Amino acid sequence: MSFRGVEQIMGLPISVDLRDGDAALAERAFAWLREADAQFSPFKPDSEVSRLDRGELTREELTPDLVEVLSLCDWYEESTGGAFTAQVPGRGLDPCAVVKGWAVQRAADILREGGASSFCVNAGGDVVTAGEPEPGKPWRVGVRHPDIADQLCVVLGVRDGAVATSALYERGQHILDGRTGRPVTGILSVTVFADDLAIADTTATAAFALGKDGIEWAAAQEECEVFIVDEDRRVFRSPGLPVHIC
Amino acid sequence: MKRAIPVLALSVAGLVPVWLYSPGPAHEGEISEVAAPETQAQTQAPKTTSAAPKTSGAAPTTQQQQQQTQQAQARTVNGPAVNTSEGTVQVQVTLQGNKITDVKAVRAPNSEPTRMALPILKQEALKAQSADIDTVSGATATSQGYKQSLQAALDGAQ
Numbered sequence: 001m002s003f004r005g006v007e008q009i010m011g012l013p014i015s016v017d018l019r020d021g022d023a024a025l026a027e028r029a030f031a032w033l034r035e036a037d038a039q040f041s042p043f044k045p046d047s048e049v050s051r052l053d054r055g056e057l058t059r060e061e062l063t064p065d066l067v068e069v070l071s072l073c074d075w076y077e078e079s080t081g082g083a084f085t086a087q088v089p090g091r092g093l094d095p096c097a098v099v100k101g102w103a104v105q106r107a108a109d110i111l112r113e114g115g116a117s118s119f120c121v122n123a124g125g126d127v128v129t130a131g132e133p134e135p136g137k138p139w140r141v142g143v144r145h146p147d148i149a150d151q152l153c154v155v156l157g158v159r160d161g162a163v164a165t166s167a168l169y170e171r172g173q174h175i176l177d178g179r180t181g182r183p184v185t186g187i188l189s190v191t192v193f194a195d196d197l198a199i200a201d202t203t204a205t206a207a208f209a210l211g212k213d214g215i216e217w218a219a220a221q222e223e224c225e226v227f228i229v230d231e232d233r234r235v236f237r238s239p240g241l242p243v244h245i246c
Numbered sequence: 247m248k249r250a251i252p253v254l255a256l257s258v259a260g261l262v263p264v265w266l267y268s269p270g271p272a273h274e275g276e277i278s279e280v281a282a283p284e285t286q287a288q289t290q291a292p293k294t295t296s297a298a299p300k301t302s303g304a305a306p307t308t309q310q311q312q313q314q315t316q317q318a319q320a321r322t323v324n325g326p327a328v329n330t331s332e333g334t335v336q337v338q339v340t341l342q343g344n345k346i347t348d349v350k351a352v353r354a355p356n357s358e359p360t361r362m363a364l365p366i367l368k369q370e371a372l373k374a375q376s377a378d379i380d381t382v383s384g385a386t387a388t389s390q391g392y393k394q395s396l397q398a399a400l401d402g403a404q
Contacts (some may be wrong), residue, residue, distance in 0.1 A: 006401045011393040015401045017381070122397060133380055142377060142396065143383030150396060151374040152382070167385040191383055207350040219367050226367075233372040245377050 008038065009033045010100060012124035014107075019133060021116035025168055028114060029107040029121070029223070035101035040069065042094045053093040064217030070196065072098045075204045077178065084206035094161075099165060101126055108197070119226040127163040128197045132243025140244055146188040147228050153189075153235070157244030162197035166190045166204040175208045186211035193241060194217060199223060 003018040005028045014033060016026045041047045048066050051057045059067075071084035074094050087094040100123060108121050108128040118131035120139050129139040138157035144149040146169050156163055166175065167189035177184050190207045194200040203224050207214030215236050218226045225241040237243075382397040392398050 004359070004401070006398075008389065013386065013389065013398070015381070015397065015402075045373055052321075093348055111299050120381050122381045122383075124392075125382065125386040127381050127383050139381065140377070140379040142382045144321035144382055144386075144396070145372075147372075148374050149394065152377060152379070152396075153374060155377050156383075163383045166386055169385065177254045180289040189385075215367065231371055235370045236367045237370065238367060245375070246373070 007033075009039045010103070012100070015118045015120075015122040015125070015240055016111075017122075017133075018111065018116055018190075019118035019131075021111060021114060021119065024124070025058055025111060025114040025116060026223065028108045030145055032107050032110055033103055033123075036099065036106075039063070040066070040095060040099045041090055042096065049093055049095060056196055069095050072202060074104065075141070076202050079203050080178075080206045080214075081103070083177050083178045083184075083209040083211075083214075084124060084202075085209075087198055088176055088178055088181055090181070091153040097200050097205045098198065101162075102198040104201075105197040124203050126197060127158075128162045128164070131159045138242070138244065141186045143189075143191050143196075143227060147233075153229065154191075154230040154237075154243060156191075156193060156227075157242050158193070160241070161193055161195055162200040163191060163193050164197060164201035165192075166201075173203065177211065183229065184211050186207055187214060187228060187230050188233075189229045190214065190218060192221075193225040193227075194223050196223075 001022050003016065003021060004014055005023070005026060006015045007031065008014070010033065014030070016029060017063065025145050038046075039048050042049050042053065042093045044050060046149070048063060052059075052062065059070075062070075064165070074126060076084045076098070076242060077086070082095070086098065087093050095140065104121060104123040104126060105128060108119070108130065110219070111119050111121070112130060116130065118133060120133070121128045125144070127139075127141050129141070133139055136210050141156045141158050141163045142152040143154045143156065143163075143165060144154040144167070144181045148168055168175075169188070172241070175184050176182065188207055190204045192200040192204040193209070194203065199221075203218055203221050207218035207226070207228070210217050215226075215228050215230065218228065219226060219236070219238050225238045225240055227238075228234065228236040230236070379396075379400070381400060382395065384391050384397075385396070386395050386397060
């Protein structure tokens with residue numbers, strides 16, 4: 001009883017590799033992700049986020065889930081001195097940077113609560129794993145080389161952990177420094193390993209937004225291990241990173 | 247559930263970024279009070295409404311601090327004693343220039359001074375390779391990018 005499939009949700013290819021669960025369980029995780037997209041997308045006029053942004057909802061009227069997402073946004077904004085923000089001046093509210101990791105982590109929780117103990121979910125390059133793909137072996141998570149699309153720069157060995165990468169190579173300079181509103185420079189790729197994808201993904205994005213200062217900042221996050229490539233192609237790696245091959 | 251965030255770990259870890267990016271008025275071995283409300287907020291973990299951090303109004307002066315402290319000697323600074331639901335916490339940070347090289351709790355709820363293992367960064371050269379893998383971490387957002395990605399090849403492999 002296993003399942004493997006990909007769906008395009010939240011604008012992302014989301015792959016589920018479920019070693020001990022069936023298509024019906026995977027569909028529950030996909031269904032949650034579609035719900036999360038409908039609720040949190042700033043690109044959908046009817047979403048809770050869009051309604052809040054238009055002033056049709058007050059903070060008191062929000063669902064606990066959106067309150068949780070906004071609290072995470074606030075915490076990282078505070079922690080980065082505003083480099084990470086869900087509200088770039090002159091633009092609408094956009095909590096996507098937090099929503100993605102948070103929602104995918106919850107999808108993984110749904111799989112786990114449904115009885116699965118061995119799976120890997122990959123949402124646009126952000127990964128949550130559970131258990132082992134086969135006894136005695138970790139999930140081998142390759143980190144894409146920032147310059148060479150079909151090569152890796154490190155392989156992590158992960159059991160019950162999350163890996164997220166923020167990088168410039170595909171979408172152009174898409175991460176803005178909230179302090180200046182300008183695209184961030186200084187780092188090519190930030191990979192963060194943590195127990196929880198909401199933490200890993202947001203830490204990676206926030207580190208990226210800080211530019212070179214993000215290297216030390218991310219390494220200092222207590223629950224995170226990092227692998228960072230700066231624009232001079234130097235690699236910064238914290239010793240606790242679960243390196244499988246490097 | 248995995249998503250639960252260990253409360254105390256977060257409160258201590260949170261101090262580090264706050265101090266790294268502490269506002270201008272913090273000078274010469276003194277941590278301003280700005281860290282305090284942040285710490286109290288963080289003892290709740292950033293998951294609930296009540297945990298929404300109180301605004302410190304901290305303006306980023308990292309660049310400035312770096313310039314000022316680039317050549318500085320090692321120095322230690324004590325943070326404010328913060329009352330948390332677990333007890334009083336006070337952390338001492340050792341800085342080498344603008345880099346934090348050590349953090350230890352000088353007052354912790356269990357009274358024993360505890361040392362926090364800070365990840366010390368190692369620097370190395372970027373390498374490229376191929377290897378057997380189960381999945382790929384990377385910033386893959388567009389469908390075109392996905393089609394050409396290693397991950398797509400893996401997804402289609404079975």
